[in-house]
Amino acid sequence: MNRYYVLKQVGLWVLIAAITLFALFPFYYAVITSLKSGQEIFDVTYLPHAFSLTNYTGLFSGSQTFPRNILNSVIVSFTVVALSLFLAVTAAYALARIRFRGRPLLLFTILSVSMFPQIAVLAGLYEMVRVFNLYNSLLSLILAYMIFTLPFTVWVLTTFMRELPIELEEAAIVDGATPFQIIFKVFMPLLWPALVTTGLLAFIAAWNEFLFALTFVSNNNQRTIPVAIALLSGSTEREIPWGNIMAASVIVTIPLIILVLVFQRRIVSGLTAGAVKG
Secondary structure (H helix, E strand, O other): OHHHHHHHHHHHHHHHHHHHHHHHHHHHHHHHHHOOOHHHHHOOOOOOOOOOOHHHHHHOOOOOOHHHHHHHHHHHHHHHHHHHHHHHHHHHHHHHHOOOOOHHHHHHHHHHHOOOOHHHHHHHHHHHHHHOOOOOOHHHHHHHHHHHHHHHHHHHHHHHHHOOOHHHHHHHHHOOOOHHHHHHHHHHHHOHHHHHHHHHHHHHHHHHOOHHHHHHOOOHHHOOHHHHHHOOOOOOOOOOOHHHHHHHHHHHHHHHHHHHHHOHHHHHHHHHHHOOOO
């Protein structure tokens, strides 16, 4: 029995190690490649022999617009998260607490919007961006990203808000609280796990989005990070700045890793609470 238990534990840890290696190796290889210079980049090595920050300094020197691209992604991502959470909280309150005809159908319709692939709505969104004269502006990206971040955010917050005790709302109404006071003073402190979860997922989606950013923006100063990295290229394979591409990939990945590590407990609790009921 003990021998079987030991073998089971060993097998479990071997499986965990294999999955961890499979998940982390691409990022690890990107890091060590970003620290190489010259022809060393084309030498396949798995352990670093020397460290060089040339690729990192090259992204922020000269006429590079990479710092501006980072700022654009920060502005777009945080704006999308703020607007999505504000609209989703108010919509979730109405869908979870107010009884009206067609409520389940409306909730399903909101969720079904996120089922369409980006390419299916690209032409229609482009026409809207052109008509409203938003081409080459960050506002076009903010509006486009919210189409896909809002449905999921509304769905999760609605499910979470249904779990909150009705007595809290009744007590607030007796004390003369308005609907907005109930939402932001009574429910908001209890919604933090769900808000962190949905906000972080919306941030990641906006931070990594490529298709809309490539289509709606053609000015280098207005581009976001994914497009800026994709446009780092050369005329031949040897001339492609692989070191700069790897360095840029590491730089844009680190903020996401930090956010996940900081909020990992709230993310788990938010996803668990949102899965209690449909």
